[in-house]
Amino acid sequence: MELHVRYEGNDDPDKCSARKLARFDLAELHRSTRATPSGVVLNPFAEQALSPADADRKRLVALDCSWETAEREAFDLDGVHRALPFLVAANPINYGTAFQLNTVEAFAGALVILGHREQAEEILSKFSWGHTFLELNEEPLRRYSECADSAEILDVQDDYLADE
Numbered sequence: 001m002e003l004h005v006r007y008e009g010n011d012d013p014d015k016c017s018a019r020k021l022a023r024f025d026l027a028e029l030h031r032s033t034r035a036t037p038s039g040v041v042l043n044p045f046a047e048q049a050l051s052p053a054d055a056d057r058k059r060l061v062a063l064d065c066s067w068e069t070a071e072r073e074a075f076d077l078d079g080v081h082r083a084l085p086f087l088v089a090a091n092p093i094n095y096g097t098a099f100q101l102n103t104v105e106a107f108a109g110a111l112v113i114l115g116h117r118e119q120a121e122e123i124l125s126k127f128s129w130g131h132t133f134l135e136l137n138e139e140p141l142r143r144y145s146e147c148a149d150s151a152e153i154l155d156v157q158d159d160y161l162a163d164e
């Protein structure tokens, strides 16, 4: 699966997970919306949840920016927009926070749901805490990857939201 990032560059560059992925040639950064190819846009405001029904797509696109500027209008990117279901961040900045993943976690969660677990492990391997993301989310990720469509994903997600 190709990984593309609309890179805003308004977050701390030393802590930016997208820049690190690009340094290892694991993702491509794009400095403008026009230059960003169309794909499955990982958008927390999207109406539809990502599900294995999206597995025929070839590209994932994330928007790497500060959470302070990640409002609905910032995601004006070409493609089909999908939100990730309940998953918990493992990165040191937002550890334990549900839904607010950093870029590598969002890609990794999407890759597992779409059946590309090895690629998810490869991108997370570049981060000391990376494997913790898969450990923390092991059960929901397995259950999401067994769903047929986004309606089933939302049913599974309800089990975790009830515990919040």
Ligand SMILES: C[S@@+](CC[C@H](N)C(=O)[O-])C[C@H]1O[C@@H](n2cnc3c(N)ncnc32)[C@H](O)[C@@H]1O
Residues within 6 Å of the ligand: 011, 015, 016, 017, 018, 042, 043, 044, 045, 061, 062, 063, 064, 065, 066, 067, 070, 082, 083, 084, 085, 099, 100, 101, 102, 103, 104, 106
């Ligand atoms: C706001 S940026 C923050 C990136 C951070 N600066 C870093 O170093 O990785 C994280 C991006 O991951 C994707 N993302 C995170 N949580 C998501 C969710 N719950 N649903 C869909 N996409 C999500 C979105 O593309 C979002 O813009």
